[in-house]
Amino acid sequence: MTIPKTHRAVQLAAYDGASLTLVEKAVPKPEGKELLVKVLAAPINPSDVMFTRGLYGLKKALPTVPGFEGSGIVVDAGNLIGKALIGKRVAFTHKDSADGTWGEYCLTELTSCFPLKAGVSDEQGAMLIVNPLTAWGMCHVASQENAAAIVHTAAASALGRFLCVLAEKKGLPVLHIVRRPEQRELLLSLGARHVLVSSDADFDKNLRTLAKELKATIAFDAVAGSMTGRLVEALPRGSSVRVYGALSEEAITLNPGQLIFAGKSVRGFYLTELFQPTTLPFLLKGALDVQNIVEGGFTTTVAARRPLAEAKEAIAAYQGAMTEGKVLLVP
Numbered sequence: 649m650t651i652p653k654t655h656r657a658v659q660l661a662a663y664d665g666a667s668l669t670l671v672e673k674a675v676p677k678p679e680g681k682e683l684l685v686k687v688l689a690a691p692i693n694p695s696d697v698m699f700t701r702g703l704y705g706l707k708k709a710l711p712t713v714p715g716f717e718g719s720g721i722v723v724d725a726g727n728l729i730g731k732a733l734i735g736k737r738v739a740f741t742h743k744d745s746a747d748g749t750w751g752e753y754c755l756t757e758l759t760s761c762f763p764l765k766a767g768v769s770d771e772q773g774a775m776l777i778v779n780p781l782t783a784w785g786m787c788h789v790a791s792q793e794n795a796a797a798i799v800h801t802a803a804a805s806a807l808g809r810f811l812c813v814l815a816e817k818k819g820l821p822v823l824h825i826v827r828r829p830e831q832r833e834l835l836l837s838l839g840a841r842h843v844l845v846s847s848d849a850d851f852d853k854n855l856r857t858l859a860k861e862l863k864a865t866i867a868f869d870a871v872a873g874s875m876t877g878r879l880v881e882a883l884p885r886g887s888s889v890r891v892y893g894a895l896s897e898e899a900i901t902l903n904p905g906q907l908i909f910a911g912k913s914v915r916g917f918y919l920t921e922l923f924q925p926t927t928l929p930f931l932l933k934g935a936l937d938v939q940n941i942v943e944g945g946f947t948t949t950v951a952a953r954r955p956l957a958e959a960k961e962a963i964a965a966y967q968g969a970m971t972e973g974k975v976l977l978v979p
Contacts, residue, residue, distance in 0.1 A: 656752050657670070694970075780810045785919055806949070810946070891915070950976055959977060
């Protein structure tokens with residue numbers, strides 16, 4: 649495969665969420681454990697939107713190319729091990745010190761990409777890591793902590809839907825929390841058994857009752873703000889709330905007495921922490937598990953496909969209707 653000297657990419661000039669332009673950049677040369685991937689598709693995730701606004705935990709020197717995940721074909725490698733993947737389709741994440749996936753080519757590393765099975769399309773492969781693998785990681789953490797059930801907020805999201813199916817296959821009950829009644833119906837149609845609407849008047853009472861009945865001692869919260877405190881209040885003694893998002897864009901508020909006198913805790917959950925060289929076999933198993941679910945027929949809904957030149961419009965469309973599905977940038 650001929651590799652051009654330059655490629656088109658969406659470049660971010662300022663952390664304001666709007667300074668995005670299509671530019672021509674030099675195609676990077678992989679070194680050491682790096683791989684060069686020809687991008688086939690890359691989704692827009694909430695974390696990507698937060699990154700463009702400077703609200704994500706990772707900031708890169710500007711200008712830079714956004715995009716945390718994608719699918720593509722390995723076209724070059726920095727060492728002999730990597731060269732074995734040349735010509736293979738992979739799901740991959742960006743390299744923290746390099747440009748992201750919203751371009752025609754992108755650098756990644758051996759420990760940050762997974763070969764795609766024949767039954768997984770380029771589009772579904774592009775969305776394999778940030779949501780499905782995070783859901784898999786949540787189930788793993790819950791198992792490590794011997795939780796009988798888990799609580800999950802923003803449960804109608806792409807991640808929440810995948811978690812609904814994955815946890816059911818693992819026999820792990822989930823108490824799903826959504827914002828609107830129609831989202832509750834969506835999850836019930838996927839097989840969810842316990843769904844609460846946070847805007848209901850009796851939400852906190854029902855959350856406390858169900859959490860006790862299910863012995864749900866761990867929650868994964870994508871909302872933050874007052875929701876984190878409500879979870880802490882409702883969960884049984886000794887429970888843990890893991891915050892992995894901040895959709896409310898508000899500071900966490902909670903009753904400190906729950907931490908002091910009820911033995912409860914609040915901490916973060918960050919998928920990137922699982923991406924360590926020593927955990928590669930563990931991650932490969934996770935990637936295989938989630939690909940098996942995709943091959944089995946459960947897929948992430950794609951609402952739209954946009955060219956790189958329409959990245960700003962694509963972000964606006966995605967933010968306006970997140971529950972309808974993902975928006976993919978297709979070089």
